[in-house]
Amino acid sequence: xxxxxxxxxxxxxxxxxxxxxxxxxxxxxxxxxxxxxxxxxxxxxxxxxxxxxxxxxxxxxxxxxxxxxxxxxxxxxxxxxxxxxxxxxxxxxxxxxxxx
Numbered sequence: 001x002x003x004x005x006x007x008x009x010x011x012x013x014x015x016x017x018x019x020x021x022x023x024x025x026x027x028x029x030x031x032x033x034x035x036x037x038x039x040x041x042x043x044x045x046x047x048x049x050x051x052x053x054x055x056x057x058x059x060x061x062x063x064x065x066x067x068x069x070x071x072x073x074x075x076x077x078x079x080x081x082x083x084x085x086x087x088x089x090x091x092x093x094x095x096x097x098x099x100x
Contacts, residue, residue, distance in 0.1 A: 002081035004061070006072040006092055010099040018046055018065045020098040025050060027094070054080075070095060 010017050022043070029039045029052075039052040051060035061074025072091060076084060 002076045004074040004076050008070045008095045
């Protein structure tokens with residue numbers, strides 16, 4: 001397993017950032033429905049756990065929405081870790097777009 005730890009700053013209220021980040025997960029599921037299976041998320045306050053399978057690889061992690069940033073921490077299977085940089089870039093770009 002490889003760790004993926006992202007910190008994305010924002011200038012929104014925590015409530016607005018949370019609403020938008022929840023849309024990130026929904027959008028990813030819709031845009032990549034041919035690749036993503038078993039997507040699930042569970043929120044408690046400003047913290048959420050997520051999990052899904054991509055082409056047979058299980059991915060999961062935690063999202064914390066803070067007053068000035070969003071932290072995304074996930075575990076990537078070893079085989080997927082070779083694409084860690086690309087995965088991090090796609091998630092960061094999508095999150096920044098939603099939090100702008």
